[in-house]
Amino acid sequence: MEEAVVPAAHVHAPPEGFIRKNVFSLDHKVIGKQYYGLGLAAVFIGMGLSWLMRFHLVWPTTKVPGLELLSSTGAPGGVITPEYYLSLLTMHGTLMVFFVLTNAPFAGFGNYFLPIQIGAEDMAFPRFNMMSFWITFCAFLVLILAFFIPDGPPISGWTAYAPLSAVGKDAGPGLAWGQSLWAMSIAIFCVGQLFGSLNFIATTLDLRAKGMTFMRMPICTWAWFITSAIGLLAFAVLLPACLLLLLDRMAGTSFFIPAGLVISDRLQNHAGGSPLLWQHLFWFFGHPEVYIAILPAIGIVSHVLITNMRKPMLSAKVLIYSMMSIGFLSWMVWGHHMFVSGMNPTSSLLFSFPTLTITIPATIITLIWLGSLYGANIQINAASLFALGFVSMFVSGGVSGFFLAQPSIDIYLHATYFVVGHFHMVMGVAAIFGIFSGTYFWFPKMSGRMMNETLGKLHFWITFIGTYCIFMPFHYLGLVGNVRRYSSFVDDFMAPLMPVHKFISIAAFVTGAAQFIFLYNLIHSRFRGKQASENPWNATSLEWSIPSPPPWDNFGGKHPVIYHDPYQYGVKGSKGDFVMQDSPEQV
Amino acid sequence: MGKLFAIILTLIALASAYPILTHMYVQPVDISTHGHAIDEQLSDTMAEAGFAFLGAQLLLAFFVWKYSSRKSGVKVKHLPGGAKLMVATAFIFVGTEVLALGVLGQKAWAEVYFTAPKPDALQVQAQAGQFAFYFRYPGADGKFAPLHPDKIDEGNGNYFGLDPANDVEARDDIVTAELAIPVNREIHLLMHAKDVGHSFYVRELRIQQDFVPGLDLSVHFTATKTGKYEIVCTQLCGLGHYNMKAYLNVLSQEDFDKWLKEKASEQ
């Protein structure tokens, strides 16, 4: 690919004033931090919701002091009702998938580091970028509002299947304004993401510095680029789906609601709609969405591993092509969420083949990581521990996919805790480990200070062991048929399994508490951390060639020129066993 | 600390595999004719998954043990075979896996979905609604009367919306809250959703199928052991989802005939 042209004069003027610098900022670095901060708020809320869920499952009649203040109908006297459990479940999923996993690793770190890693001053469209964050923030507020309306948040899960989500309040609490707020929030979120993806793609295509060919971009830049391409098309489908849902709910249309439904003794005034249509539209978005959640983490972890192995990957190119293959295949597999949905059984079989095939690039990536560790000089620090932990989690989460990819096995495992274990391993743990790894790695660059290594390592150990304790048992529960999305377990066969649930809940509380170590470390280090140098990890990519924290225009008005790929480790460089990308020295 | 990582990871991997290897968590007994194919598929997959899981985790642990905390000045080296070897391994390992699991797995799926119910299968209709299952047998005329949603009256036990006054076929339809079936007889279960999405799941029967409002779906199966088994809803349907259950009561042909006669007289 030809070399990019040196960009013209400054994309925007230096910011002045508190509001312009910190609130409505055009600076991709500030916007990245804002996204990260939003993700941080969302993850702690989401984690709190999961605590309430785990508490209720094991101690269903015990009151949670003060919860009645949040919802007097949902938790009268502090005891969670079945419907409120489902509200917590819905909001937990929605917050985590959208506002954490699509935010922090992609919009957060991507916004901050993609322009720097390609040698640009800022994103291509800084105003669109600023809008994309504030639109996302609005979406967050609209969603959270659902907690505070009298009828409460929706109870249909983050998947909001129709007709439950489409018919309105006859079908249950939270399904009036709560569900509408949910649909509006997600629709607004889609717009924000579309603006963001647009920026990532245009910036990567056109603002690369001189010498920064596509194959010289770091693996995490590639991951963000591929993710934004997926996101562009995926959110472009979810937005119409949410609009049609809102029309069914508020304008009397029947896109998703068939005739003859009797709910709460009322014959519904709809006809001609298809509940499966919602599932198709939702999962056509929903499956690529999970790759949007994991690809940036794959990129970040690869980046962190290379630096901490002091050697390149066996082949960065193969890794990149594998990520692209995953992106490509992700469009063909959505039906594996619908094997027993009433869809044509032949379609189910057809969907299972690309689903199983995605294992190939995922295995290639894993084997490249493992194979690259051979002969390495592994540096152990908080960032690399989370990166190595990611590899372990990716394997664990991935192998349970072998089961669910097959329709015949899915007959038995669908809607059980096995599925919940699978997606929590890959999304709830692995992707989060990617975020942690990136944080420990890039915090010095973003703030000019080092995080506390001891606290970081403590955070890692509790989280690593704790998340295995929480989510590995989910698979065993699924194998005996423990059904998901139940607010209580009233079946006889569940009684002997309650000790397992108790173990999980306690592990969840302990592991969750450890996240406050991370939060404390973040805040404390921001103000009291040891000063960080320009390149504390002796890394090669462009972000390590500029001050910590970087100036408003990243490269201080200079235009970097690139001579190498970012994998020059284990070589004889003037600064040590590495050569930076913008260093003209030969290897 | 790299060595600590290796040790802890190894312990975690072994601890994770332990409950599977010692059969601590086993599926309930299979009472269906097609279930063995599913169970076989499940254990084949478990073997492959176990191999991949333990192989990868232990390899990760080994490499971190061996290649961390090394002497300063050590030279890094590359795996002989490089990326090509990894790609080849992935294709060969996953290639065989995809072929084996995907192709062989079709058999179990086909047994459930690509075979038509036998013409003499016993037809029963199941209706799922917030938050109960009801069942309907066609009665002596062997016909199911049409459903009239506007006639549904739960208070008076008219769960299906039957109109015996105007529909002749409705007069002998038998509505029950329990799905009783004769053992070793194929059942053709017609599935009707009254309000929102639900699902029909009987673990022992190795059957799971969603009810979709507006769609005429069905499953067919044969139960091979008598007994009472739970039918649970597995598609989130509202606040009572966790408690939406019914019983599958597999009876001998004789007992079933008695039961059906009893129910008919109760209508």
Add this chain to the structure above:
Amino acid sequence: MASGSYAQAVAPAHLAGPDRASRSGIWVGIFAITMSFAAFTSALYVKQGSGEAAHIVLPPVIYANTLALLLSSLTLEKARRGIARGLGSEVPKSAAGMGWMVFTLILGLAFVAGQYLVWRSLAAQGLYLATNSNSSFFYVFTAMHVLHLFGGIAALAYLIGRLAGSLRTFRQSLFDATAIYWHFMGVLWLYLLLVISTRL
């Protein structure tokens, strides 16, 4: 934005980074919008199986609208030539360019007004958003198109405002992006008209 000087407007064909990004950006945006309408179309196809609805007879004004929109693409290209001539001349101004731009905007607004008449005509036949499946899709397709057209109209209005002044500060890249988007709106409308007339 600081960039976009007169010098840049007559810069060589090889555009600088941020301006080339405008072009990539608009194509990326168009790709996303196409995907959204593909989603709406697939919703129509999935739903066509269930339920019968009478074919919607299109009010004739819809063809006049179509003509207006297609014509507006031609006038926009006329404007481009006028502006290019203006940029090349000694006095950086283009009354001709401005005129054609205004004509384009008027045609665009005429289209929107015409679509309003189409909706009124449908309502007169008793076809509202929720009446039946066909009418629902009709309103959704046409309304979504008009909504996106408003984006183009806003961009046209902004450019006209810029053209009122000197061409010194005219941003060619913004014009190019708007033009691409505007033509896409015409192509999209043709596609939607095809779907509406054959499937609804």
